[in-house]
Amino acid sequence: MSTKVSQQTPEKDRISNGQKFAYGLGGIVNNLLGGAIGFMSIVLNVGLGINPALVGTLQAIPRLTDAITDPIMGYISDKTRSRFGRRRPYIFIGAICVGLIFALMWQLPPGNSEMFYFWFFLIGSIIFYLFYTMFATPWVALGYELTSDYHERTRLMGVMNFMGQFAWISLPWFYAIMENDRLFSDSVEGACTLAIVIGIFVAIVGAVPAIFLKERFAATEDDSEHKKESMLAGIKKNVAEFSKGLVTTVKRPEFLKLCAGTFFLFNGIMLVGAFSSYITIFYVCGGDNDMGAKYMGLFGTINTISTLISIAVVTWISSRIGKRKTFIIATSITMIGSLLKWFSYDPMAPWKVLLPAPMIAVGMGALFTLMGSMIADVCDLDELETGERREGMFGSIYWWMVKLGMALAFGLSGYLLNATGFVVEYGGAQNSSTFFYMRLVDVLIPAGAALIAIFAVGSFKITEEKAYEIRSELEKRRGNEVKEVVALQGE
Amino acid sequence: MYEITIINLKRFKMKFSNFIFALLLGGLVIYSPGCQEISEELADIEPDGVDTLEITMIAKSSFNPVFLSAKKGAFQEAAELSEKYNLLHVTVNWEAPENEDASVQAEMIRKAVNSGTDAIIVSCSDKDSLTAAINNAVDAGVEVMTFDSDSPDSKRFAFYGPDDQKMGKMLISRLAELIDGKGKIAILGGNPHAPNLQERVAGMIDTLAQFPGIENVGVFYHNETEDDAIAQMDSVQKMHPDLKGWAMVGSWALFGNKLLEKIEPGKIKIVAVDALPVQLKYIKQNYVQVLLGQPTYRWGKTTVEAIVKKMHEKEKVKEILRLEAIPVTIENLGGWSRQLRAWGYTNIPEEYFVL
Numbered sequence: 001m002s003t004k005v006s007q008q009t010p011e012k013d014r015i016s017n018g019q020k021f022a023y024g025l026g027g028i029v030n031n032l033l034g035g036a037i038g039f040m041s042i043v044l045n046v047g048l049g050i051n052p053a054l055v056g057t058l059q060a061i062p063r064l065t066d067a068i069t070d071p072i073m074g075y076i077s078d079k080t081r082s083r084f085g086r087r088r089p090y091i092f093i094g095a096i097c098v099g100l101i102f103a104l105m106w107q108l109p110p111g112n113s114e115m116f117y118f119w120f121f122l123i124g125s126i127i128f129y130l131f132y133t134m135f136a137t138p139w140v141a142l143g144y145e146l147t148s149d150y151h152e153r154t155r156l157m158g159v160m161n162f163m164g165q166f167a168w169i170s171l172p173w174f175y176a177i178m179e180n181d182r183l184f185s186d187s188v189e190g191a192c193t194l195a196i197v198i199g200i201f202v203a204i205v206g207a208v209p210a211i212f213l214k215e216r217f218a219a220t221e222d223d224s225e226h227k228k229e230s231m232l233a234g235i236k237k238n239v240a241e242f243s244k245g246l247v248t249t250v251k252r253p254e255f256l257k258l259c260a261g262t263f264f265l266f267n268g269i270m271l272v273g274a275f276s277s278y279i280t281i282f283y284v285c286g287g288d289n290d291m292g293a294k295y296m297g298l299f300g301t302i303n304t305i306s307t308l309i310s311i312a313v314v315t316w317i318s319s320r321i322g323k324r325k326t327f328i329i330a331t332s333i334t335m336i337g338s339l340l341k342w343f344s345y346d347p348m349a350p351w352k353v354l355l356p357a358p359m360i361a362v363g364m365g366a367l368f369t370l371m372g373s374m375i376a377d378v379c380d381l382d383e384l385e386t387g388e389r390r391e392g393m394f395g396s397i398y399w400w401m402v403k404l405g406m407a408l409a410f411g412l413s414g415y416l417l418n419a420t421g422f423v424v425e426y427g428g429a430q431n432s433s434t435f436f437y438m439r440l441v442d443v444l445i446p447a448g449a450a451l452i453a454i455f456a457v458g459s460f461k462i463t464e465e466k467a468y469e470i471r472s473e474l475e476k477r478r479g480n481e482v483k484e485v486v487a488l489q490g491e
Numbered sequence: 492m493y494e495i496t497i498i499n500l501k502r503f504k505m506k507f508s509n510f511i512f513a514l515l516l517g518g519l520v521i522y523s524p525g526c527q528e529i530s531e532e533l534a535d536i537e538p539d540g541v542d543t544l545e546i547t548m549i550a551k552s553s554f555n556p557v558f559l560s561a562k563k564g565a566f567q568e569a570a571e572l573s574e575k576y577n578l579l580h581v582t583v584n585w586e587a588p589e590n591e592d593a594s595v596q597a598e599m600i601r602k603a604v605n606s607g608t609d610a611i612i613v614s615c616s617d618k619d620s621l622t623a624a625i626n627n628a629v630d631a632g633v634e635v636m637t638f639d640s641d642s643p644d645s646k647r648f649a650f651y652g653p654d655d656q657k658m659g660k661m662l663i664s665r666l667a668e669l670i671d672g673k674g675k676i677a678i679l680g681g682n683p684h685a686p687n688l689q690e691r692v693a694g695m696i697d698t699l700a701q702f703p704g705i706e707n708v709g710v711f712y713h714n715e716t717e718d719d720a721i722a723q724m725d726s727v728q729k730m731h732p733d734l735k736g737w738a739m740v741g742s743w744a745l746f747g748n749k750l751l752e753k754i755e756p757g758k759i760k761i762v763a764v765d766a767l768p769v770q771l772k773y774i775k776q777n778y779v780q781v782l783l784g785q786p787t788y789r790w791g792k793t794t795v796e797a798i799v800k801k802m803h804e805k806e807k808v809k810e811i812l813r814l815e816a817i818p819v820t821i822e823n824l825g826g827w828s829r830q831l832r833a834w835g836y837t838n839i840p841e842e843y844f845v846l
Contacts, residue, residue, distance in 0.1 A: 182577040286829025286844075290567060347829050347844050425815050428830030429784065431822040432846060 013149035020159040022212040023146065026091070026139045027164030029206040033098060033132050034403075035171045036198055037125065040106070040191055042175060044121065047187040048108065054118050061122060062129040063407045066400055069130060073137040074396030075242045078389065085215035087138035087392075094135030095206025101128045103199030106191045133396075135206055140395035142209065144376035145216050148474075150467040151319040157372035158315030161365070165308055172300075217389045248386060249393050255378045259398060260456035262371055263405050265331055265363055268449025269338075270409040274417065275442040276341070283435045284350045287428025295350055299357050306358035310365030322464045323370045323377075327457050330370075334363025335450035342443045363450060371398075377462045380470045384477075416441055543580045546798055547603035548791065549596055549613040550587035551640070556767065556836055557787040558587060558614070561638070563835035565612070565791030572799050579803050583795065584608065593617035597624035600635075604628045610802060612794040614639035621645065634802060638790045640687065648801065651793050651812040655687045658783055658816050659694025659740070662762045663702070665781045665818065666736045669760040673704030674735030677727050679720060679763075681741045683712040691740040691764065708734065713743075720744035721753060728759070739763035745770040745779065754778060766819040768831060768839045774824050775843070783816040784827060788834035790814070 015023075041059060044050045073090075080086035105124030108117060143160060147153055177183070178190030249255060280299070281292030310330070318326040337359025344352040375398060379391050420437035422430060430438075462470070548565050550558035562585050569581040586603070588595035593616040601624060603611055611628055615621045615637055625635050625645035634648055641650040666676060678695055681688045692710055699707050708731050713723040720743035728734055742765040744750050756777040763770075766784030773779035793812060801808045819827045825846025828839050 179575070180577060181579075283826070283829070286826075286831075286833035288833035290571075291833070347825075348841075426817050426823070426826070427786065428833060429817050429819065429823050429827040431820075432825055433822065435826065 009149045009152045013147050013152050015147050015152055015156055019146070019213055020156055021163075022208050023143055023156060024160045024163030025205050026143075026209040027160040028167045029095065029202050030136050030139060031164045031167035032171070032198065033102070033136070033202060035168065036102070036174065037128070039171045039174045040178065040194070043178060043187045043191040044117065047191065048114075048117050050114050050117055054114070058118065058121055058125060060407065062125050063403060065126055065129060066133065066403060069133045070137060070396040070400040071246055071393060072242065073133045074141065074390075074392030074394070075238075075245060077138040077141055077392035078245075079238070079241075086217075087142040087215055088210040088213065090134050090138040091142065092207050092210035094131055094133075094138070095210065096203045098128065098131035098135050099199040099201070099203030099206065101131055101199075102202060103196045106195030108188060108192070110188070136399070137392055137396045139209060140372075140399060141391035142213060142215065143372060144379050144391040144395060145389065146213065148216070148380070148471055150323075150373075150377065150464055150471075153373040153376045154315055154318045154323060154369060158311050158369045160372070161369045162308060162311045164368075165304065165311075169304055245388075245390060245393050246397075248382075249390065249397055252378065252382060254381060254460055254462055255375070255394060255398075257456045257460050258371055258374055258378065259401050261327070261331075261453040261460075262367060262398070263401060264449040264456065265334070265367055265453035266402060267405040267409040268446040268453075269334075269360065269364065270406055271413055271416070271449075272442045272445050274413050275438055278417065278422070279345055279435070279438050279442055280350075280353050282428045282430060283438070284345050284347055284353055285428075286347060291350065295353050298354055302354055302357040303361045306361035307365040310362040311369050314362075314366040314369050318370060318373075323374050324457060324460050324463065327366055327370045327374075328454050330366030331363045331450050331454050331457075333359050334361075335447050335454070337362070338443055338447040338450060342439060345439055360446075374460065374462070377467050377470075380467065380474060381462060384470050384473055541578050541580055542803070543582065544610070544799065544802060545582050545584065545608050546610045546612060546795060547584045547586060547599075547608040548794075549599050549603070549611065550585075551591045551596075551614050551616050553587035553589055557639075557785070557790075560787045560831075560834040560836055561614075561790035563791065564788035564793075565795045568792040568795040572795070576799075576803065579799070581795065581799060583791075588616075591616045593620035597621055600624040600628055604631050604633050608633060610634040610636070610798045612636045612638055612791075612798065613642075614790070615642045616640070618642040618644070634798060636794050636798060638794050639787075649797055649808050649810050649812060651790065651797065651814060653687075653785060653814045653816055655690030656694035656697070658764055659691035659696075660698040661783060661816065661818065662691070662738045662740075662764065662781070663695045663698040666738050666760060666762045667702045667705060669762070669780050670705070670735045672702050675706045675708050675731055675733055676736040676738060677708045677731065677734060678710040679723065679737060679739040679741075679744065680710045680712045681720075681739075681743065682715050688740045695738055695740075715741065715743050717743055717745075717747045717749060721749055724750075725753065728754075734759055736760040737762070741765060742767070742770050742782070745773050748772075751776070751778065764816075766817075766827060768828075768836050771819075771824065771828060771839065771843060774819060774821055775840075777821070780820065782819040784819045785814060785816055786830075786834070 038059065041055055044055045044058070045052050077086055077090055080089070082089055101124065105121065105128055108120065112120075143156060144153075146156055174194060178187045178194055180190065184190035184193065276299075277292070277296055280295050281287065281289060285292040285295065314326055314330055317329075321329075337356040340356040340359065344355045346352045375394055376391070379389065379394055382394070383389055417438075420441065421434040422438065423434075546565070546569070548562065550561065552558065562583075565583045565585075569583045572581045573579065584603070586599045588599075596613065596616055597620060600611060600613065600621070604627070611625075611633055613621065613625070613635065618641060621642050622645040625637075625642055625647055628635050629646040629648075635646070636649045636651070637645075637647050638651045641647075641652060643650070670676070678692060680692050683689065696707070696710075699705060708727065711723050711727055713719040720739075724737065724744060736759060739745075739761065740763075742763045745763060746769055750773070757780075761773075761779040762781040762783075763779060764783045764785075766774075766782035770779070770782060774782060793814070797808045797812065800806045817827070825843055828843035828846070831839055832844065
């Protein structure tokens, strides 16, 4: 085993802290938008009396539309030519529109039927997700291309992931804010007001990356070709190119390894999220909701703090030993943490449930820090082989896969809970076999999924050396023809 | 050493932009706990216009652990609701005679009304003796709800308790499973004048019709003491030495250790209502196969919740709210023991918690 010295990031490839911060603000907005509907939808049931099954449908349908709109937006952004770049116009307009529509979709007029609210919110949601895609897909892609440097990418993703965590911290407060009877007459009024505040925040903060960041690449095609084509021929050509690009993207082995790694690690943990709460409340705390909630709250706090610390540590370590090795170490720690849960569920010592929290957080902190950076490396490899910069396509497919996996995990979680024999009316008095299976699922699924993720990413071929080789080739090929777009306002 | 210090100092020289960046990140780090602190501070400040809802809870007796767990449920629910509603403060006053005495309960109701309580929840030791007291309270503008033991002819707005017929059905269904649907069984009926117990017996008799292979040798009543219950069992078993099962509407025979010496574990299958700590050894040692536990903690929790729903939320509350019994077997003895502990019960053997 040879000891390598990592390459230093050249000055021209460094992203200033201000630019990292501007990009990170997009991370806050992205996470906020991703989670806000889910956290606020309880109002539809509790405040407006909409059937929970219909509320579930309202959340599921946009996932289907995402499957179509995400890659299309990625393609459109990749192919856009404008003097403002191919990402920033969409981020700017998308942020304002998504903020506006978010504020509007929660202005639910009182005194209407269940089906009125269903359709009102469904139409609002579909439009919301369209604009959300318009903002998020180019923003993700922009992150992949802000720097060509192997390590600087990780640092950028680290800052983004770190800042993005604050959205997740604030989301659980939404229900308490909407339900606050000192501020609002009811939760529906609370949702109306909160949505306006969030909408304004999203519109302003979400536009910051578009204003302060500069793009490095323009679309690589020759404009003259398009001018000669009729509209129909242009559409046909775009559909063909889109399909070809989609196939090329999903067939790229290195990309698929990252998708598999994310899918298993992330969804393995998401799938059993509810199990951990149930086991803590009903097994460890014997059905004492107050005590269970206290430990779950502490678990969440330790997890969040550990995630923030692990993002910083992972970013630092990856610049020493490389992204793949860092991912494997971080995911292994998470796997050990998951296995540790078997011993930490102790009804005689409830505090032990807190022990695995920091270890589980490590993998999650590493995941979205390293994956974003590694996808950027794949985009370079893709450019080397196809001659195109397709960050939009890669980013959209990756994030759609994450969102779909999350929806599947939440759906499957309920079935798994039923399969263990859990009867909610029995509270803490479940059968021993039920608790045994619940614990088994809670331990084995994330640990097994982490192991698969390690194997998937373990064979990822773009090492630091390889990444610099690719970059060198690309630099040679581009020569002086690198199209750097003049930003509206750069450093 | 000196050199290293210089190098380190140089390394830590910070550009202004870095400083601002670090400051912002630091701000974000403290943002979360900061928010929480602000909210907590706000929560501690009593805002203007807070309504206080005072509930008086009257149990049958002050030392019975089932009522102590109900008390815990009521207090915890009041605290949770006070936290949930910023403009409502819920308090619970606990009252109970030392021993069951309906006249003392009636006096407690009267005193609570005079002291200005907003609502009363009561488990009636005697439905008839308390009807007048409950009606007077309601006429004085106090909302009354009953739990565990009802006063159906009074003006109380709701009752929370078990469906006794359903419990009887559950017991026979479980016993039938244990004896493979054939053989002689007997019913231990407790006090023949207690309406709730007789509802359970009626549920049992109804369900027995579904099991033609089972012969019911009779319903046997007795005084509600351990000795009387065991004596009745003894005499029935002597008359029917081939008896395969007992269905008990109450657990008087299991309230001590005497039955442990009288019967052989597992030979006669036993199912009974109630699953208090003192009875759990019978399950552990296989003397009893199924106990129907009542989540007594919910007596307090659900009644307080219903009163707040009616009086603060102005929502309609169903007149009869049903408490679902939980079957306790060797399979969930550990879970049930932990649940009892969480509800405030004591004297549960520690080894049960890790089952």
